[in-house]
Amino acid sequence: xxxKATNVGFAQRVVATLVAxxxxxxxxxxxxxxxxxxxxxxxxxxxxxxxxxxxxxxxSFTVPAGSPGVxxxxxxxxxxxxxxxxxxxxxxDVDLSINAGDQTLAAAPSGATWGAVxxxxxxxxxxxxxxxxxxxxxxxxxxxxxxxxxxxxxxxTAGSYEIVVTAGAADTGKTxxxxxxxxxxxxxxxxxxxxVITGIATGTAVNGDNTTGSTSPTEINFGELVANTxxxxxxxxxxxxxxxxxxxxxxQSDGDLESSTGAIIDSFTDGTDISVAxxxxxxxxxxxxxxxxxxxxxxxxxxxxLANDLVTGSSYIAVSTSPREVFSHSGPSDxxxxxxxxxxxxxxIEITPLQEAADDYNTNLTxxxxxxx
Numbered sequence: 001x002x003x004k005a006t007n008v009g010f011a012q013r014v015v016a017t018l019v020a021x022x023x024x025x026x027x028x029x030x031x032x033x034x035x036x037x038x039x040x041x042x043x044x045x046x047x048x049x050x051x052x053x054x055x056x057x058x059x060s061f062t063v064p065a066g067s068p069g070v071x072x073x074x075x076x077x078x079x080x081x082x083x084x085x086x087x088x089x090x091x092x093d094v095d096l097s098i099n100a101g102d103q104t105l106a107a108a109p110s111g112a113t114w115g116a117v118x119x120x121x122x123x124x125x126x127x128x129x130x131x132x133x134x135x136x137x138x139x140x141x142x143x144x145x146x147x148x149x150x151x152x153x154x155x156x157t158a159g160s161y162e163i164v165v166t167a168g169a170a171d172t173g174k175t176x177x178x179x180x181x182x183x184x185x186x187x188x189x190x191x192x193x194x195x196v197i198t199g200i201a202t203g204t205a206v207n208g209d210n211t212t213g214s215t216s217p218t219e220i221n222f223g224e225l226v227a228n229t230x231x232x233x234x235x236x237x238x239x240x241x242x243x244x245x246x247x248x249x250x251x252q253s254d255g256d257l258e259s260s261t262g263a264i265i266d267s268f269t270d271g272t273d274i275s276v277a278x279x280x281x282x283x284x285x286x287x288x289x290x291x292x293x294x295x296x297x298x299x300x301x302x303x304x305x306l307a308n309d310l311v312t313g314s315s316y317i318a319v320s321t322s323p324r325e326v327f328s329h330s331g332p333s334d335x336x337x338x339x340x341x342x343x344x345x346x347x348x349i350e351i352t353p354l355q356e357a358a359d360d361y362n363t364n365l366t367x368x369x370x371x372x373x
Contacts, residue, residue, distance in 0.1 A: 039173030040064055041137075044163050046155075047145065050182045054087075054152035056143030061165055061173055063136045070132040070168040073109075076125040078140060079164045083156025084121065091116035095146040096125055097139045098132050132167065155179045193243065194335060195369040198236040206234045206346040207300050207314040220347055220365070225295075227353040228283065234346040237327050240335030243371035247333065250323035250368050251345065257297060257319075259358030264291075265349065267318035268298025275324065277306070277315045286352035295351035301326040303343035316348065323368060 039061040047056040059078055063069045070076060076096075080086070094116045096103040109115035109128035117124050123142065132138055143152040158179050166172045199216040200206075212231045213223065220233050239247050257265040267273045269282055271292030285293040298316040305328050311317050317324065326345045333341035 038064060039165060039167060039171050042165055042173035042175040044175050044177050046177055047143070048155070049178060049180055050155065051158050051179055052155055054143075054154050056141070056145040056149075056152055058145060059140040059142070059163070059165065059175075061138055061167070063132055063134050063138065063167055064171060065134045067134050067171050068168060069134055069136065069171070070127055070130075072127055072129050072131055074127050074131075074168045075166070076132075076138065076140070076168075077122055077164075077166045078142075079122045080153070081156075081161045081163070082121065083159075083161065085154035085156075086118050086121065086123075087154060088151045089118050089123075089142060089153060090151070093143060093146055093149040093151045094123065094125075095139075095141040095149070098130075098136055100137070100139075103130060138167065189242065191242065191371075191373055193241040193247070193369075193371045194239070195249070195367075196238040196335070197367065198238065200234040200236055200344065204234060204344075206232065206344050207302050209314075209346070209348075211346070222349055225349065225351050225355075227351055227355070230281065230283070230348055230350040232346055232348045234344050237343050237345060237367070238335045239327070239329070239333050239341050239369060241371045242332045243373045244331065245372035246329040246331050247369060247371045248325055249327035249343075249370075250325050251299070251319070252323045252366055252368075253319050253321055254364045254366070255321060257349075257361050257363045259356070259361045261356070261358050263356035263358050263361070265295040265297055265351065265355065265361055266292050267320070268296045268316055268348075269318075270296060273318040273320060274298070275317050275320065277311055277317060279315050279317065281316050281348060281350075283350050284352050286354055288354065291354075291356075293352070295349070295355035297347065297349035299324075299326065300346045300348070301343055302338075302346075303327045304339045305329055311345075319347070319363075319365070 042061040045058040091105045091107050094105055096114055104113045105116045106113050109126045111128045112130055113128055114130060115126040143149050156179055158181055160176055160178050162174055162176050164174050197217040200211055202211055202214045204211045209232050211234050213233050215233050215235050222231050237249055241247055270285055284296050287293040298318050300316045301311040311326050327343040329340050335341040
């Protein structure tokens with residue numbers, strides 16, 4: 001038996017060695033290509049998660065380490081699932097920021113300006129020369145939260161929906177939003193309204209003057225009048241209410257301050273029936289041939305909320321058979337705070353020696369308190 005030797009040349013040995021090395025290197029990963037990576041911290045924050053309502057979206061994510069990111073000419077896409085109605089959303093309703101730096105957007109990319117286009121369910125942002133690298137935080141605002149934005153995305157029916165985001169050639173990420181039926185919270189607060197009239201004691205200050213007698217909640221008795229001596233009596237009004245628009249209190253008489261003989265103490269001043277605030281008290285003019293000037297009476301209020309054509313400050317108006325406001329407030333009141341729930345109404349009277357004698361001058365006053373719920 002003879003053995004035949006096999007000779008391997010140098011060139012053949014080199015080729016075999018290279019092939020073997022290639023197999024080994026490939027097996028341990030020395031040769032590699034860029035791989036797709038997952039975007040991190042992907043989120044979508046809605047301004048309203050209700051069913052079938054319009055909402056703004058704020059989409060945020062981070063480009064992962066080891067990623068090529070978004071190169072010049074690259075794209076970022078956000079794809080909403082079926083059911084979301086993109087409506088008229090366009091580039092003017094979109095903001096893009098990279099590491100909190102706002103990027104300029106237009107319908108098409110140009111230089112540092114990114115293009116923004118909505119097609120079907122996908123928003124595509126296309127770079128001109130701009131880039132986004134590993135670790136960059138990207139935020140996309142869609143809707144009225146974008147500067148100048150006016151169009152929003154309409155939510156679908158209730159459910160959980162996946163939104164897909166891509167950045168550059170291969171990086172991708174997903175997030176979810178929950179669309180839910182709104183929760184109705186209801187409650188009842190019963191209406192409340194308390195109106196109280198309180199008598200005022202002698203010597204109580206009212207708009208710079210002191211009362212000359214006392215009153216009760218149901219009676220204002222001036223007693224015996226002395227010519228050329230003004231008399232001032234008053235009542236305190238208190239309102240406590242939870243009426244959202246507050247309240248108004250008016251007062252009116254059922255006729256002249258008249259005696260059984262037909263004599264009248266006329267309205268302030270000299271029977272002219274003044275209804276405009278800003279008129280200081282004045283004595284009747286006492287003209288012999290004009291009974292209107294022999295005596296008069298009027299009213300004032302210390303409520304600071306009254307309008308210019310009503311009682312206010314230290315001025316007086318006539319008591320009238322028509323309702324005249326003496327107390328008001330524009331919101332809920334506590335019944336104890338001046339100008340909110342508390343006011344004083346003063347009634348002043350003055351006669352001259354010509355005022356007809358009688359012991360039964362009288363009229364009835366009616367306060368009407370009206371809340372506005």
